[in-house]
Amino acid sequence: MRIYNLFPLLAGRFNEWDTHIDRASSMGFDWIFVNPVQEPGFSGSLYSIRDYFGYNPLFVDESSSAEPASQLREAVEHAQGLGLSMMTDLVINHCAVDSPLIKEHPEWFKWSKKGKVAHPWCMDGKRKVVWGDLARFDHKRSSDPEGLYAFILLMLDHLVGLGFRGFRCDAAYQLPAALWERLIMDVKARHGEVVFVAETLGCSHEQTMETARAGFDFIFNSSKWWDFKGEWLLEQHNESRLACPSISFPESHDTLRLAEELNGNLDAICQRYLFAACFSTGVMAPMGFEFGLRKRPHVVKTRPTDWEETGTDLSGYIKDVNALKARLHILNEDPHTEVLETDENDVLMMLKRSDTDGSRMLIIMNRDMDNPVELVAENPGTLMGTGAKITDVTPGKYAPVDASGPLALTLEPARSIVLYCPSE
Numbered sequence: 001m002r003i004y005n006l007f008p009l010l011a012g013r014f015n016e017w018d019t020h021i022d023r024a025s026s027m028g029f030d031w032i033f034v035n036p037v038q039e040p041g042f043s044g045s046l047y048s049i050r051d052y053f054g055y056n057p058l059f060v061d062e063s064s065s066a067e068p069a070s071q072l073r074e075a076v077e078h079a080q081g082l083g084l085s086m087m088t089d090l091v092i093n094h095c096a097v098d099s100p101l102i103k104e105h106p107e108w109f110k111w112s113k114k115g116k117v118a119h120p121w122c123m124d125g126k127r128k129v130v131w132g133d134l135a136r137f138d139h140k141r142s143s144d145p146e147g148l149y150a151f152i153l154l155m156l157d158h159l160v161g162l163g164f165r166g167f168r169c170d171a172a173y174q175l176p177a178a179l180w181e182r183l184i185m186d187v188k189a190r191h192g193e194v195v196f197v198a199e200t201l202g203c204s205h206e207q208t209m210e211t212a213r214a215g216f217d218f219i220f221n222s223s224k225w226w227d228f229k230g231e232w233l234l235e236q237h238n239e240s241r242l243a244c245p246s247i248s249f250p251e252s253h254d255t256l257r258l259a260e261e262l263n264g265n266l267d268a269i270c271q272r273y274l275f276a277a278c279f280s281t282g283v284m285a286p287m288g289f290e291f292g293l294r295k296r297p298h299v300v301k302t303r304p305t306d307w308e309e310t311g312t313d314l315s316g317y318i319k320d321v322n323a324l325k326a327r328l329h330i331l332n333e334d335p336h337t338e339v340l341e342t343d344e345n346d347v348l349m350m351l352k353r354s355d356t357d358g359s360r361m362l363i364i365m366n367r368d369m370d371n372p373v374e375l376v377a378e379n380p381g382t383l384m385g386t387g388a389k390i391t392d393v394t395p396g397k398y399a400p401v402d403a404s405g406p407l408a409l410t411l412e413p414a415r416s417i418v419l420y421c422p423s424e
Helices: 018-026 069-083 147-161 177-191 205-212 232-242 266-279 315-327 382-384
Strands: 002-006 031-035 049-051 085-090 092-096 121-124 127-130 135-136 164-170 195-198 218-220 247-248 282-286 336-340 349-352 360-366 374-376 407-412 416-421
Touching: 002 018, 002 315, 018 315, 031 164, 069 085, 085 147, 085 195, 092 232, 092 416, 121 282, 147 177, 164 266, 177 195, 177 205, 205 218, 205 232, 232 336, 247 266, 266 282, 266 315, 266 360, 266 416, 282 315, 349 382, 360 382
Parallel strands: 002 031, 002 282, 031 085, 049 092, 085 164, 164 195, 195 218, 218 247, 247 282
Antiparallel strands: 092 135, 121 127, 336 349, 349 360, 360 416, 374 407
């Protein structure tokens, strides 16, 4: 999956999505992920859904004679006509605190001892953060679990009917694995190959593993936060890949924009996207990443007027990386991955061995974003354990390196090299 996250508050009305969908297609993405488009509650947050069968008025063209559902379906069909599948958020761990569901079906919700509907919360260090605009569904102890389940299934039928073929399951780890197992099985039995992706960020590795084993097609991994040095990412990856393939991303709507985080360092931004695309089966980039946008999307406040004219355009580079990912099978699986020891502390060497076609890939990166480093290494064939011909397949501005003998070259700041050999 090569996913482009169309952030609806930045994109605008349904009839204004085509431009962004066209651009995603031209860059070689094959999926469009769009955040919730349903009618929100009083806070206006995309993730505070008041009516699961209604539509956010910010996305509806009131001057059109077409119903909101038809407007949305047209955008989805436009994507499908370009060969892209559409995915949206599935938010079923909570709804808006002012949703009519709370009065209509109080038995579906978790309640406090004081008789008030419970809100989701988390710990930010020692500070407890409570989302007062949200009400928690009670999937574990509801006195009417079948009624709640039937409602969720009906809502999924509705979304599939609009043309969505995939679901990013928000905070999937907060729901019972048994619920996901049943839901995924039932939806696929009714609608065929619908894709379910688990959002598991911010939870423990144990929670991630339990969720991954619940029948999901993909999970999101935490490679975005890797410093290219610690052991934790590879340890987690080589365990989770056996349960479920994963998706990497250089930034998301929940993080700082990478251009802001890296102060506009384009070489480093390109390196992070290449790494994300090479690390795992799937890759995702949010809308505007290709232009180096710096303003972080906000699930309440963002509007189309927040679009920035940056003078940056990385769409050609992203297209080349996506084409490489589409072409090489090893980049469409989560194979065994290991970091090789080097004499230069700022050089990362990561070896991937395909589990299916016998191909291998060596990814070399200068971790230093500001300074060059000297790379001296033995024959790549020795490092990769192969006698097959090795090719430099790195997208970008640098001439291919000669991989037939020992490596001795200068790695410019944030430069990457991707060496590939097919099966012997």
